[in-house]
Amino acid sequence: xxxxxxxxxxxxxxxxxxxxxxxxxxxxxxxxxxxxxxxxxxxxxxxxxxxxxxxxxxxxxxxxxxxxxxxxxxxxxxxxxxxxxxxxxxxxxxxxxxxxxxxxxxxxxxxxxxxxxxxxxxxxxxxxxxxxxxxxxxxxxxxxxxxxxxxxxxxxxxxxxxxxxxxxxxxxxxxxxxxxxxxxxxxxxxxxxxxxxxxxxxxxxxxxxxxxxxxxxxxxxxxxxxxxxxxxxxxxxxxxxxxxxxxxxxxxxxxxxxxxxxxxxxxxxxxxxxxxxxxxxxxxxxxxxxxxxxxxx
Amino acid sequence: xxxxxxxxxxxxxxxxxxxxxxxxxxxxxxxxxxxxxxxxxxxxxxxxxxxxxxxxxxxxxxxxxxxxxxxxxxxxxxxxxxxxxxxxxxxxxxxxxxxxxxxxxxxxxxxxxxxxxxxxxxxxxxxxxxxxxxxxxxxxxxxxxxxxxxxxxxxxxxxxxxxxxxxxxxxxxxxxxxxxxxxxxxxxxxxxxxxxxxxxxxxxxxxxxxxxxxxxxxxxxxxxxxxxxxxxxxxxxxxxxxxxxxxxxxxxxxxxxxxxxxxxxxxxxxxxxxxxxxxxxxxxxxxxxxxxxxxxx
Numbered sequence: 001x002x003x004x005x006x007x008x009x010x011x012x013x014x015x016x017x018x019x020x021x022x023x024x025x026x027x028x029x030x031x032x033x034x035x036x037x038x039x040x041x042x043x044x045x046x047x048x049x050x051x052x053x054x055x056x057x058x059x060x061x062x063x064x065x066x067x068x069x070x071x072x073x074x075x076x077x078x079x080x081x082x083x084x085x086x087x088x089x090x091x092x093x094x095x096x097x098x099x100x101x102x103x104x105x106x107x108x109x110x111x112x113x114x115x116x117x118x119x120x121x122x123x124x125x126x127x128x129x130x131x132x133x134x135x136x137x138x139x140x141x142x143x144x145x146x147x148x149x150x151x152x153x154x155x156x157x158x159x160x161x162x163x164x165x166x167x168x169x170x171x172x173x174x175x176x177x178x179x180x181x182x183x184x185x186x187x188x189x190x191x192x193x194x195x196x197x198x199x200x201x202x203x204x205x206x207x208x209x210x211x212x213x214x215x216x217x218x219x220x221x222x223x224x225x226x227x228x229x230x231x232x233x234x235x236x237x238x239x240x241x242x243x244x245x246x247x248x249x250x251x252x253x254x255x256x257x258x259x260x261x262x263x264x265x266x267x268x269x270x271x272x273x274x275x276x277x278x279x280x281x282x283x284x285x286x287x288x289x290x291x292x293x294x295x296x297x
Numbered sequence: 298x299x300x301x302x303x304x305x306x307x308x309x310x311x312x313x314x315x316x317x318x319x320x321x322x323x324x325x326x327x328x329x330x331x332x333x334x335x336x337x338x339x340x341x342x343x344x345x346x347x348x349x350x351x352x353x354x355x356x357x358x359x360x361x362x363x364x365x366x367x368x369x370x371x372x373x374x375x376x377x378x379x380x381x382x383x384x385x386x387x388x389x390x391x392x393x394x395x396x397x398x399x400x401x402x403x404x405x406x407x408x409x410x411x412x413x414x415x416x417x418x419x420x421x422x423x424x425x426x427x428x429x430x431x432x433x434x435x436x437x438x439x440x441x442x443x444x445x446x447x448x449x450x451x452x453x454x455x456x457x458x459x460x461x462x463x464x465x466x467x468x469x470x471x472x473x474x475x476x477x478x479x480x481x482x483x484x485x486x487x488x489x490x491x492x493x494x495x496x497x498x499x500x501x502x503x504x505x506x507x508x509x510x511x512x513x514x515x516x517x518x519x520x521x522x523x524x525x526x527x528x529x530x531x532x533x534x535x536x537x538x539x540x541x542x543x544x545x546x547x548x549x550x551x552x553x554x555x556x557x558x559x560x561x562x563x564x565x566x567x568x569x570x571x572x573x574x575x576x577x578x579x580x581x582x583x584x585x586x587x588x589x590x591x592x593x594x
Contacts, residue, residue: 119511
């Protein structure tokens with residue numbers, strides 16, 4: 001039987017830790033907006049103990065996410081695609097803290113991308129490993145930099161990063177498009193309208209984006225719905241491109257929060273693909289699988 | 298013979314005025330970074346007199362640009378496409394200032410766009426009117442919001458706005474892509490590399506943009522060249538989309554400053570199109586043509 005462990009998901013903007021029992025059930029958890037960018041002077045251990053100091057120091061900690069990057073705690077070299085639980089387990093890296101904890105870092109992946117030469121991810125590999133039972137062959141992990149990840153026979157064979165989330169924030173908060181927006185509300189119709197326009201003409205995005213302004217100026221979209229329309233344009237554009245080589249039998253799974261995750265499911269459905277929302281705890285499941293395979297839990 | 302006049306090009310971010318003699322030659326000029334956004338409490342007349350107070354108050358002033366917008370001095374209703382010098386002359390609008398000047402405002406155009414329903418411009422119509430002698434059928438006006446403008450038999454029949462310039466600024470100054478950039482220099486090879494990638498896969502822009510980061514991280518593009526590469530991706534993407542319905546015999550003219558204008562010429566050439574750089578004073582020529590037709594100079 002697998003041993004209990006502490007699952008640590010430490011990304012750019014957030015910290016999440018879970019107390020997992022021998023059956024794989026979560027018995028306690030804590031989270032904070034203390035991503036690696038918020039940690040001063042590399043005091044990662046202090047931040048960790050601040051949040052989980054009360055948890056048994058004898059439990060192995062299994063960690064993944066940007067915490068293994070150059071800006072993180074212990075930089076771990078990327079593993080090349082194709083990679084599955086096996087390759088991740090072989091490259092797990094042990095770090096002993098001064099407080100006596102054993103931290104097992106799961107590193108990220110590098111892909112010799114035909115389109116951009118180098119593509120990289122950290123954290124999403126573990127979420128996908130934790131979601132393989134569902135039979136999907138393509139995974140989407142929405143976020144600042146969203147990833148489209150392809151799986152063949154339980155191994156991640158390729159992936160592509162899209163700057164969708166960050167781009168939304170740029171236009172929403174720093175561009176002229178944001179000036180007409182007010183009291184943003186989730187407007188399903190406006191979102192779908194944006195997806196539709198982007199699917200019709202994915203290469204036209206720099207032009208279509210101007211319609212966020214012009215349709216606002218001509219009162220065809222209400223100020224509170226413009227951000228949903230903008231989101232639809234960007235997510236629709238991403239999905240149009242991400243699915244371009246796939247036949248309609250491809251099965252997608254979206255690994256993200258319900259709000260943004262469901263938007264991706266909607267866009268994928270509109271593009272003609274079957275898509276489901278994954279389990280929000282897939283990262284913990286993936287860590288358990290990799291750590292078990294590595295024999296550290 | 299046409300009378301002398303004062304040409305006023307007053308846009309969002311800059312103010313330019315020219316003293317034009319009866320032959321159409323510029324005999325004096327002044328400019329300032331006092332675009333309409335910098336004018337407080339709608340004190341447009343004060344700003345105007347501050348800059349051209351010494352110029353003869355009896356001369357007609359011919360104005361175009363964002364000064365005719367809702368945020369400008371005198372809002373002028375858009376004229377619908379197709380429109381040429383005739384339509385613009387018929388819709389010229391006279392405003393008498395308290396200091397006794399006659400200002401003739403040339404309004405902008407509205408296009409019932411098949412892609413975004415409403416598209417609009419102000420100022421570029423006059424630049425195009427001033428450039429018709431050169432035989433081009435398509436014009437590009439680079440800028441915060443660049444415009445691709447189509448002309449048939451001396452009339453502007455359609456146009457499309459692209460958010461290229463503003464988007465470049467967003468990624469350069471507010472995104473993670475800017476963090477790896479330093480000492481930006483114009484690198485022709487990096488620019489062309491970006492154009493090439495965008496022309497190959499124009500719908501992939503949200504993905505390709507990530508390569509500004511990954512190629513920087515893997516030291517394949519130097520920090521000082523990353524902004525040229527980013528610029529190439531965006532301008533290449535714009536040109537790929539703007540030219541998609543045109544056959545290779547289409548002749549383009551780029552109306553903009555030499556630096557950014559030549560980048561557009563390069564991108565158009567790489568896309569297989571003939572392109573030249575227009576006259577930087579085409580806006581003044583256009584104002585003269587429209588004002589003459591309207592009988593106000």
